[in-house]
Amino acid sequence: MNQYLGSFGLKDDPFRITPDPEYYYPTQEHIAALNSLNYAMEQREGFCLLTGEPGTGKTTLLKVFMENWKERAEIALIMTPRLTPDEFIESLLDDFNIDTSQEVLSDQIILNDRNRMLKAFRKFLLGHSAEGRRVAIIVDEAQNLPVETLEELRLLSNLETDKEKLIQIILVGQPELHHKIGSEQLKQLSQRVTVRCSLSGLSKDETADYVNARLTRAGASAALLDKKARSAIHRFSGGIPRMINIIASRAIMAAYLKGSPVVGKEHVMIAEMDGKGAGVLRRSYSWLGRGLQYAALFIVILLASIIVAGMFRY
Ligand SMILES: Nc1ncnc2c1ncn2[C@@H]1O[C@H](COP(=O)(O)OP(=O)(O)OP(=O)(O)O)[C@@H](O)[C@H]1O
Ligand SMILES: [Mg+2]
Numbered sequence: 409m410n411q412y413l414g415s416f417g418l419k420d421d422p423f424r425i426t427p428d429p430e431y432y433y434p435t436q437e438h439i440a441a442l443n444s445l446n447y448a449m450e451q452r453e454g455f456c457l458l459t460g461e462p463g464t465g466k467t468t469l470l471k472v473f474m475e476n477w478k479e480r481a482e483i484a485l486i487m488t489p490r491l492t493p494d495e496f497i498e499s500l501l502d503d504f505n506i507d508t509s510q511e512v513l514s515d516q517i518i519l520n521d522r523n524r525m526l527k528a529f530r531k532f533l534l535g536h537s538a539e540g541r542r543v544a545i546i547v548d549e550a551q552n553l554p555v556e557t558l559e560e561l562r563l564l565s566n567l568e569t570d571k572e573k574l575i576q577i578i579l580v581g582q583p584e585l586h587h588k589i590g591s592e593q594l595k596q597l598s599q600r601v602t603v604r605c606s607l608s609g610l611s612k613d614e615t616a617d618y619v620n621a622r623l624t625r626a627g628a629s630a631a632l633l634d635k636k637a638r639s640a641i642h643r644f645s646g647g648i649p650r651m652i653n654i655i656a657s658r659a660i661m662a663a664y665l666k667g668s669p670v671v672g673k674e675h676v677m678i679a680e681m682d683g684k685g686a687g688v689l690r691r692s693y694s695w696l697g698r699g700l701q702y703a704a705l706f707i708v709i710l711l712a713s714i715i716v717a718g719m720f721r722y
Contacts, residue, residue, distance in 0.1 A: 412664040418626045420625075424653070431622055433618045442469060446476070448578065449544060455602065456576065456601070457579050481544055482543045486545065497525050497560070543576070544576040551581035589601065608647075609646055618652060640677065640680075659678070660675075
């Protein structure tokens with residue numbers, strides 16, 4: 409562990425940017441989104457869409473969701489979705505550990521690869537459905553899925569018995585996913601999306617609570633960051649959790665380097681300056697620039713008045 413973390417009583421780095429479910433903090437939006445995903449699973453809804461700007465906590469939420477369902481469902485998580493339809497099915501079978509070798513000579517005909525894979529997949533789904541278990545496919549970064557693969561997913565979602573869908577599909581991605589699915593080409597898929605939810609960012613109060621929760625989880629006192637520091641973090645991060653983590657982490661480092669036992673607003677300013685390439689400096693230069701403009705204007709007006717006054721004297 410870093411020496412500087414230890415000096416603040418931290419047993420762990422509280423603001424790492426990996427999506428670690430142990431640090432999950434349930435904001436209003438995260439709770440609502442998690443409820444929607446749970447609903448989609450419980451009601452066996454076909455398609456579910458979760459969107460949000462980068463760093464808002466989509467992958468973190470998925471990890472919490474998967475943890476909650478791990479006893480009751482088989483879930484495949486596809487993280488690298490730039491796959492063709494066949495590659496996608498192959499990677500699904502791989503994730504679910506489905507063996508396709510038995511399908512080769514079934515019904516005395518040799519099935520081609522694709523049919524073999526689909527047949528094995530259907531058998532797998534029916535087996536789990538008979539046991540009352542759910543099967544879900546989650547695609548993270550789904551904005552990168554090619555249109556043909558999204559179409560393939562729609563076809564997979566058609567696998568159903570007379571009573572219920574055999575598979576739930578959760579697409580997760582940045583807001584452009586929303587637009588992609590809304591396109592003319594994917595109209596049929598869009599009509600099948602029954603649950604939609606989104607994440608946008610934390611309020612000022614949530615940001616303060618989020619920072620507290622992470623600090624205490626890592627073993628430090630919540631008082632390590634003072635009130636003004638928390639407000640500044642919210643202002644600079646826009647409430648986006650990844651940005652909160654980056655700024656808070658740098659602010660703690662700045663306080664350490666200055667030998668301060670607490671993190672104040674001034675350390676957050678340094679952190680912001682670091683991250684944005686001297687953001688604070690740039691702002692002060694812009695004030696300086698504006699100040700110079702006013703001074704120049706003032707001098708011009710002053711000179712003009714002197715000249716005009718001089719003209720009237722004679
Ligand atoms: N509700 C939350 N509780 C705790 N930490 C969170 C929460 N939401 C986000 N974070 C933290 O914010 C960071 C970014 O989260 P995550 O990677 O889940 O975002 P994302 O929406 O998947 O981003 P991207 O679109 O870039 O994939 C991680 O460090 C994660 O731990
Ligand atoms: Mg993510």
